[in-house]
Amino acid sequence: MIERRLGAPGDGWGPATRAIHAGQEPDATTGSVVTPVVLASTFAQDGVGRPRAYEYARSANPTRDALETCLASLEGARFGLAFASGMAAIDAVLRALAGPGPVVIPTDVYGGTYRLLAEVLDVAFEAVDLTDAAAVPELLPPGTSLVWLESPTNPRLSIIDLAAVAAEAHRRGAVCVVDNTFATPLLQHPLAVGADVVVHSTTKYLGGHSDVLGGFVGLDDPGLARRLHAVQRGAGAVPGPLDCFLVLRGVKTLAVRMAAHCANARAVAELLLGHPAVAEVRYPGLPTHPGHAVARTQMSGFGGMVSATLAGGEEAARSLAGGLELFTLGESLGGVESLVAHPATMSHAPLGATPLAADPALVRLSVGIESLEDLVADLQAGLARLAS
Numbered sequence: 001m002i003e004r005r006l007g008a009p010g011d012g013w014g015p016a017t018r019a020i021h022a023g024q025e026p027d028a029t030t031g032s033v034v035t036p037v038v039l040a041s042t043f044a045q046d047g048v049g050r051p052r053a054y055e056y057a058r059s060a061n062p063t064r065d066a067l068e069t070c071l072a073s074l075e076g077a078r079f080g081l082a083f084a085s086g087m088a089a090i091d092a093v094l095r096a097l098a099g100p101g102p103v104v105i106p107t108d109v110y111g112g113t114y115r116l117l118a119e120v121l122d123v124a125f126e127a128v129d130l131t132d133a134a135a136v137p138e139l140l141p142p143g144t145s146l147v148w149l150e151s152p153t154n155p156r157l158s159i160i161d162l163a164a165v166a167a168e169a170h171r172r173g174a175v176c177v178v179d180n181t182f183a184t185p186l187l188q189h190p191l192a193v194g195a196d197v198v199v200h201s202t203t204k205y206l207g208g209h210s211d212v213l214g215g216f217v218g219l220d221d222p223g224l225a226r227r228l229h230a231v232q233r234g235a236g237a238v239p240g241p242l243d244c245f246l247v248l249r250g251v252k253t254l255a256v257r258m259a260a261h262c263a264n265a266r267a268v269a270e271l272l273l274g275h276p277a278v279a280e281v282r283y284p285g286l287p288t289h290p291g292h293a294v295a296r297t298q299m300s301g302f303g304g305m306v307s308a309t310l311a312g313g314e315e316a317a318r319s320l321a322g323g324l325e326l327f328t329l330g331e332s333l334g335g336v337e338s339l340v341a342h343p344a345t346m347s348h349a350p351l352g353a354t355p356l357a358a359d360p361a362l363v364r365l366s367v368g369i370e371s372l373e374d375l376v377a378d379l380q381a382g383l384a385r386l387a388s
């Protein structure tokens with residue numbers, strides 16, 4: 001875990017500058033402009049009881065420090081903790097911060113988060129539709145200890161009013177956590193609108209190149225940070241130095257990548273919106289999206305994910321997902337390359353027979369940063385094949 005000095009010089013920088021420079025000063029001994037990958041598991045001590053800055057790599061490592069500093073800076077967080085995967089980060093947050101009262105999750109939640117609660121952790125939880133902020137006070141169960149939010153949600157890209165739900169969580173003494181993986185700190189700042197904790201799967205947009213797994217937790221409260229640090233160091237689900245380097249390297253281009261993801265995704269959403277084979281398009285940037293007005297208040301761009309339900313139902317969804325050329329059929333999202341998924345049989349299969357199951361007619365697109373005309377041609381050809 002790192003603690004950032006608030007008011008440090010970099011706090012005045014814009015996000016693209018922080019992504020490249022926060023925590024990444026040229027190396028003090030060599031001048032290397034690239035953060036060194038320090039592979040050592042242990043560090044020499046100057047005398048008995050006189051360790052230097054680092055002792056043992058599970059507790060802290062310089063490459064991880066650089067990553068934690070950079071991501072904490074992007075989220076405007078005082079404390080930052082990197083983990084070996086998004087799920088390791090989520091596991092640490094739930095283990096450290098869930099109380100005896102139920103954890104509330106949205107009805108549309110990342111399948112792995114649901115599986116962790118249902119199959120691994122011994123934590124009471126309840127799924128609640130949080131998309132109508134006005135109804136939330138009545139829907140939160142008594143004694144709620146933690147409210148888990150995603151916005152946009154996965155896979156339906158629903159929007160939750162983060163400020164309103166965080167305020168309601170606080171009125172009940174509950175902790176509010178936001179999984180900000182889909183929006184990234186470039187487009188949305190959960191801590192600034194009242195969330196206590198922000199979580200990322202850095203495997204997705206932050207890494208951005210589909211070549212590394214990682215997770216991150218950012219927060220401001222020293223008491224909550226101490227509890228999380230105890231889990232990070234004690235349980236040890238930390239990322240290796242090379243993984244930290246890959247995420248740091250990916251983050252350097254986050255600003256330009258997100259601009260391209262947003263532009264391509266909007267164009268793809270508009271193409272789908274007018275197509276007869278498509279029953280509904282879910283993209284928070286479209287005025288037709290029920291959460292559009294709230295999205296405009298809490299996001300500075302609408303992201304690279306687009307979901308659609310097909311008029312031809314499950315058969316059409318499976319056939320489109322399996323039949324595109326440039327959109328590779330695969331799990332995950334947020335890389336430079338476009339991906340297509342069928343959540344009901346893939347990421348959201350853990351929700352299978354539950355009321356939270358994904359609509360089998362839904363396909364989810366992670367729109368990459370290829371030339372837009374090629375993505376459009378691929379989708380148009382795929383949709384035309386459905387009709388024939």
Ligand SMILES: *Cc1c(COP(=O)(O)O)cnc(C)c1O
Pocket residue numbers: 085086087088110112150154179181182200201202203204213214215
């Ligand atoms: C992928 C994902 C996770 C899990 O992250 P891993 O790095 O795969 O462990 C959590 N939340 C969301 C929203 C995700 O997309």
